[in-house]
Amino acid sequence: MTHRAFTATFFLVAALTIAGITALLVGRYMVSPQQLLDRDSPGYRILYYYRAPRVAAALLVGASLAAAGAVMQGVFRNPLAGPSLLGVVQGAAFGIALSLLATTGYNSAIVELAGFAGGMAAVFLTITIASRMRIGDETYRLILAGIAVSALFSSLVGLAKFLADPYTRLPEIVYWLLGSLAGVSWSDLELMAPPMILGIAATVASGWWINVLSLGDEEARSLGVNTRIYRVLVLSAATMGVAAATAVAGIVSWIGLISPHIARIIYGYDNRYVVAGSGLVGAGIVLACDTAARTLLPYELPLGVTASIVSVIILILLLTHPPR
Amino acid sequence: MNNRLVLSIILAIAVIASMFIFANLAKPPEKNTGGKIIVVDDLNRTVILSHRPRRVVTTLRIVTDLALTFPSLRRALVGVDDSFPKTRFAEIVYPRIKQLPTVGNKKYIDYEKIVSLNPDLVIAKKQQRALKGMDELEKTGIPIVYLSLETPEDYIRAFQVLGNITGNHERARLLANYYSEKISLLEKRLGDAEKPTALLLFYQFRSRVFAVPGKGYIQNYEIMLAGATSLSYSDEYPGAGFYTIQLDEIARLNPDYIFVSSMKGDAHRYVQANITGNPALADIKAVKEHHVYPVPNDDQTWDMPTPRWILCSLWMAKIMHGELLGDINLTDETIGFYTLFYNISHETAYRIIIERLMGISVEKTGDGIHISASRSPALITRAMLPNGTIIYVNETIPYMGSIVINGYRYVWVKLYWWPEEVMIRIER
Missing domain, CATH: 2.60.40 (Immunoglobulin-like)
Known part of the structure; x- marks a missing residue:
């Protein structure tokens, strides 16, 4: 690791730690340090049952989306690529909507598993369609197939909303899809943290492969790399994290697009550092947005909304004040 | 002491003793063991309360509305949903409600706020179990009682549950008996009456279309209790939920009566704009005979599953079978309902009728x-x-x-x- 990368990582981790502790202590109910020692105090119960799993989920969701965004931008050599490019977010959204529509009772695990399965199924469909296309190179095919699959699942989500009872199921579907970490529990994390952690670890470890893939298929092959296998493996790892993140938090847009750009400003263009750095930046943005979503107003704002607003402001700042 | 005096004392003691015995027999079996209160909620879960709740939180509009029907529960409220307190009805019935902290609604619950209120009971609607985090709320040690509140039977059961929670079985019985009496009255008077056909149309202001209640919804029961055939009580509209209905479908059903309901209390607007003033529906019986009516709404539309559902049946019955219920004055019935259920004065109840309804x-x-x-x-x-x-x-x-x-x-x-x-x- 270069000196620059080491210093940047140290500061990012330190900032995340401070942000995490702050997020644990602030909220509508301010938790005092004395309460942390009293297991029966409301402060302890709020912190243990609600804030701690929520902060952990915010970090994992942010890191998953942002690392996946860096992978997509590297693999597709497109700075506008994001985690939703292959249809994973829309697929997960459809899985969530379908499970809420089809089940009369409620089971958080079923909804999350349906979201995860929907996201993975959408990407599998994208890869299958792309492999049967007869135009362009593989990257081009994947993008086109991803657009088609995204549109298909977006329409299916619309259909699910239309069919949902407007006074019972529809608000649940809409609220879930708007993105929120409200009520995330340890049991949600027990189920979805492993694929997110696996996805983050695999994408971070695949930095060198992404460097090679970002050179283009011809050059990569000339280095003896089987681009097809590498691409599928890297995209599968990213997809796994994004599907799990969407299953837990709903649709949280823009994080995967904006974080890699910030990471590149900090780390340069070496994807061995950019993917991990992007994960740290994304974790920080989602944590900050979620803390704002639950503390700024008397009622909770959807995370998807606050994350989009913050990300778009960052994007505009980057475009109007490009770093030298 | 003469024999008569001794006999009188013995009789008096016997009478007092029997009063206590019968009073206890008349009570529903309160599951109260060692000071603990055991409640079985509508999810069939056994909830154990260590004492009578003194700090209660309600999480949904109709649950807060229901909680106001038990004075001791009303006084124990420390947190309520964020919708019902905004209504003028709630403000008239229980002015203090506006000062209570709000904790969420059907989409979202502020768990941190609930825990910080330190309640000894949360009362929620069955469907809210679907919200993320409700199970964690119980893990923090706060008991939750879920109520279904969808059918007439649910309401009778809800009163029993609230009676058990508050220890006020007498009130639970009183409120439950109100329904039994009115149901029995309507069945007796209208049992042999000729049954017109009726359709309840629910205006969905978000999508700007009409919908009919599914077969499992309380609105069908209200219409049938009011001595009519509900056209939406059909296998075409199975189960729970509202089904969007097109104008040509309303024309095909050709009801004798149409009742238009809206959550926002503006149903009369859609009666004129969408039905009686609509040339496509000019030939249906209800329109030709001027039998299209907005459902009364006092900030809660009467047809919805709230304690008022019985008033909706009475109102529909008066509209459709006025001649068989000539001795029943709906205004008086409504005042009686509000004074009994919400524990308000005759004057306040009258004010609700004039101002809200x-x-x-x-x-x-x-x-x-x-x-x-x-x-x-x-x-x-x-x-x-x-x-x-x-x-x-x-x-x-x-x-x-x-x-x-x-x-x-x-x-x-x-x-x-x-x-x-x-x-x-x-x-x-």
């Missing part, structure tokens, strides 16, 4: 008294002058309009969808 407001201005009608046109039939003379007015306040009157002491107002005239007292 009918949307009539009286305002003093420099040039006299403005009477305005915000929910539908209102016909002023008669008025009493300060000297006691009654004059016949027959003047209509248009919908969203007002008239200025001067010198009247009382006026009698008739709305086309309410079976009787109501009297409004005018004070200058």
